[in-house]
Amino acid sequence: MDGSSTKIKLLMTNKKYKQIFVWNAISASFIAENIQKHSSKTDIGAHSIFLGQVRSDIIDGKKVKAIEYSAYEEMALEKMHEIRESIFLKYPLTCMHVYHSLGTISAGEICFFVFTSATHRKEAIDACEEVVELIKTTLPVWGKELFEDST
Amino acid sequence: MDGSSTKIKLLMTNKKYKQIFVWNAISASFIAENIQKHSSKTDIGAHSIFLGQVRSDIIDGKKVKAIEYSAYEEMALEKMHEIRESIFLKYPLTCMHVYHSLGTISAGEICFFVFTSATHRKEAIDACEEVVELIKTTLPVWGKELFEDST
Amino acid sequence: MQITVSTFGQLAELTSPKIIVSDVADTVMLQQKLEEKYPCLQNITYAITVDKKIIAINTAINAASSVALLPPFSGG
């Protein structure tokens, strides 16, 4: 892996809420660094990770080559803050990290990364699944398919 | 990340069944390489990953510094083969990877890695959770706590 | 009184990323004006937010309100 690929440009941090949006795709090495950082937290027994990857679906006979993501960022960060608070109230998590790409993400690239850690597996797994569902259904983010014939 | 850390020594492959055991800890870069390999499979929309990390629990006043894992390997690989078959029958997965460490794994290191991929998130998430449960409950693997006072 | 409405996703392409609407005091009036200006909105599912909250009932708005139209979410 190329070291430079680990650099992820976080959008300028909102003063009130934690930033989750990153420009471009989420690299495997960025994920690895996130995992590695948790090795010092020896009360963690389980990590659950969800990754969303852009599919090259065929829609009306045209093949998706990328998805262009946009968001209503201010609202999304406020909403994400609410999700975070509700999840930490419900599950005894050690930590939780969420990243979502904005901009054009090619098929095969990772656009969404949810990472929960807990002492026991059930909490990490259940929390991760719930965060993924909440983000998919309540976060104002939009993906627009871009097709191979450039339309 | 040091490139050399990505080398994981798989135990000699059993002729009949896919090997899941690796010597020593599972590195973050090994996980990253596994993720990266899936970028060419553009029918994948979702990856679900579970990682088990060794905790430094306090047991009878002594702090766990590592866990030494052993297995009844022949039986475990046969059992894992059954689990794999049942999971692929039940869920439309694109792929599934399982690795479990043997030997001494220090607190904070990763000893268990389950990775499922599917077109849609629900299948990947449900399959991952089920595989983790089945492995924890039916695979003949044992962890022995090693304590800081070297007893 | 002028309201600037932000639109997102597919709606930004079908209408305009920023729509300026005059003489509206609440979201029902706003919606009528918007659907007059962009008839395509009548056939599209969208939510209206005021100050980053999706509104379910008629809500008063003024020049200081942050108003947006959101098509169904498709992130993640």
Add this chain to the structure above:
Amino acid sequence: MQITVSTFGQLAELTSPKIIVSDVADTVMLQQKLEEKYPCLQNITYAITVDKKIIAINTAINAASSVALLPPFSGG
């Protein structure tokens, strides 16, 4: 007839990684002999496998059988 029983996990330390037992034709007889030799087994939860399958009922064994004692699993 000799049976070599493999033991795993904590059981390997409490007994021996390999236990040789003579004159047993089935797993009930085997279990009796093992608990005579290692009385600690009477107070330990363990499963017996024959040819890599956990057995729930008395099962015939012979010199070719692969027999093992497994304490509760704790992997993952």
